[in-house]
Amino acid sequence: MKVKEIMNKEFLYVKEEDTVKKVLDLMTDKKVNGTPVMNNNMEISGIVVKADIFRFLMEPGHYDSYPISAVMTTNLITAEEEEEVEEAALRLRKNNIIALPVINDKKALGLISLENIVDYFLKGIN
Template sequence: MGIISFQGARTKVKKQDDTLIKVSDYMTRDLITFTPEQSVMEVMETLVRHKISGGPVVNKNNELLGIISEGDCIKQLNESRYYNMPIDDANVERFMVKDVDTIDGNASIFDAANKFLETKRRRFPIIEDGKLVGQISQKDVMKAALMMNSQRWRIV
């Protein structure tokens, strides 16, 4: 006599398309930005006040010129002390990082996670039509993961 199964027919689990979970869905759009002419002291005050570690530097047309971070500010502090120069004279343009990695807003959140691991960056600006439209951080990727079922990586 054969084995009889009392288990009903199983429905096929739909495979989640990773491209549906996009960077643009989790990126921050309301950014604190800086200009190249701003003083490093002003940047430091803003970073401390808003509890952020850095931000994009843009021109008047909202085009990305660079990124300024806490580390860049610390470098300026160190140089001003070493050369006995006033810190008030230092502007963002001199200390910002100009070669900035960006990520496409249509990229999947998993592509962003891989890029964070590969580059050791903390944030990536998102550019659309030459303009800064947002930024994705490692924390934003973690927020996206929390919104998903970690067992199957599907949107809850």
């Protein structure tokens, strides 16, 4: 099965200039642990997870004014919509992460998460 068949096509994303406070509030409200960060061309420029924000908060600063681009991870690990789910699952496991942005030409098409993959394999068992 291909990634595009089980990925989340509707997902939260934030902009590089959004503040750390705004992003943490959005993530908390939407009950997500991570989100892609987009530039002004709507190309993915990074990803931020709550752990990144919590590390940032350990140092005193301007939580309500710092842009999320100061906190995000720019070394992206991604998936492609045409790759096999098993390949994406191996990449998640190898890198000890919970979700991959699915991209095509720097555009985020969706997210594939451990939850999507577990659901996929459970359907195969039932």
